[in-house]
Amino acid sequence: xxxxxxxxxxxxxxxxxxxxxxxxxxxxxxxxxxxxxxxxxxxxxxxxxxxxxxxxxxxxxxxxxxxxxxxxxxxxxxxxxxxxxxxxxxxxxxxxxxxxxxxxxxxxxxxxxxxxxxxxxxxxxxxxxxxxxxxxxxxxxxxxxxxxxxxxxxxxxxxxxxxxxxxxxxxxxxxxxxxxxxxxxxxxxxxxxxxxxxxxxxxxxxxxxxxxxxxxxxxxxxxxxxxxxxxxxxxxxxxxxxxxxxxxxxxxxxxxxxxxxxxxxxxxxxxxxxxxxxxxxxxxxxxxxxxxxxxxxxxxxxxxxxxxxxxxxxxxxxxxxxx
Numbered sequence: 001x002x003x004x005x006x007x008x009x010x011x012x013x014x015x016x017x018x019x020x021x022x023x024x025x026x027x028x029x030x031x032x033x034x035x036x037x038x039x040x041x042x043x044x045x046x047x048x049x050x051x052x053x054x055x056x057x058x059x060x061x062x063x064x065x066x067x068x069x070x071x072x073x074x075x076x077x078x079x080x081x082x083x084x085x086x087x088x089x090x091x092x093x094x095x096x097x098x099x100x101x102x103x104x105x106x107x108x109x110x111x112x113x114x115x116x117x118x119x120x121x122x123x124x125x126x127x128x129x130x131x132x133x134x135x136x137x138x139x140x141x142x143x144x145x146x147x148x149x150x151x152x153x154x155x156x157x158x159x160x161x162x163x164x165x166x167x168x169x170x171x172x173x174x175x176x177x178x179x180x181x182x183x184x185x186x187x188x189x190x191x192x193x194x195x196x197x198x199x200x201x202x203x204x205x206x207x208x209x210x211x212x213x214x215x216x217x218x219x220x221x222x223x224x225x226x227x228x229x230x231x232x233x234x235x236x237x238x239x240x241x242x243x244x245x246x247x248x249x250x251x252x253x254x255x256x257x258x259x260x261x262x263x264x265x266x267x268x269x270x271x272x273x274x275x276x277x278x279x280x281x282x283x284x285x286x287x288x289x290x291x292x293x294x295x296x297x298x299x300x301x302x303x304x305x306x307x308x309x310x311x312x313x314x315x316x317x318x319x320x321x322x323x
Contacts, residue, residue: 025074026058026083029066040085041140044098045147047083048105048156049169054113056081060098061119063088064252067301068119072310087137091128092229094135096236100153101141103240105161112244117317118237121252121299122268125226126218152239207297212261219264230272234279241280249276249283250313253290258298284316
């Protein structure tokens with residue numbers, strides 16, 4: 001009885017807190033508490049049923065995209081709702097699933113107010129090293145019961161797309177999203193308070209060496225075809241743009257040591273920009289924007305550098321028109 005009462009009070013408090021927050025951002029960066037892809041699936045439902053009228057920006061990418069936290073971006077652009085969907089170890093095929101889902105589920109008028117910033121990296125165009133263990137987003141989408149796979153990719157199930165039932169489900173989900181937001185902000189606060197001690201414990205040289213070996217091995221995979229993988233993602237981006245959505249490709253920072261050790265990665269950004277232009281997608285080059293000391297390994301920002309990376313991204317986004 002006491003447990004049931006405490007549980008009820010907890011959800012009531014979350015409901016009240018959720019109602020007090022005007023816009024609940026999607027933020028997958030605090031993934032130590034929940035399975036990232038399971039939360040991404042729920043977050044996509046949250047985004048798909050949003051009928052707000054404010055502009056919004058969604059940063060989508062692999063684990064390195066977690067540097068661009070919504071709270072940091074909102075501090076720089078307070079009139080725009082900021083969201084983050086990052087999928088550790090993802091590949092272009094999985095990113096394309098997310099893009100197609102957003103294209104299918106967002107109304108044209110909502111898509112027109114949505115800017116999609118895809119954080120790109122050479123590694124996402126290589127064969128996945130654990131496809132059965134890692135690229136599991138479709139499984140989690142199906143598990144929500146809110147999505148079905150159709151001829152043009154994943155989309156909202158009819159009963160959830162209906163304004164009446166969909167609205168009820170969104171209302172019931174709001175406390176969950178509010179709790180996740182509060183948990184993420186708490187984690188962000190604690191992490192930044194402790195960042196000095198935590199980062200001193202990381203052997204960054206060893207982490208970088210491991211990353212170089214992995215990328216070099218994946219690059220040498222005979223099945224590697226980065227251009228074909230990029231085309232798969234670009235086709236999804238074209239569908240997104242055809243529904244009125246805005247998009248910009250963000251070429252993510254890479255440590256100079258990694259670029260020197262993996263020549264294919266050093267040559268890829270120029271090829272990617274040419275491919276993006278061929279598909280009519282605008283690109284922002286941040287590959288060489290960060291000093292090696294800003295990396296935890298060779299792709300991921302140190303906590304102390306995350307805000308700096310975000311400032312660079314937002315400054316260039318202000319200068320770069322979408323296509």
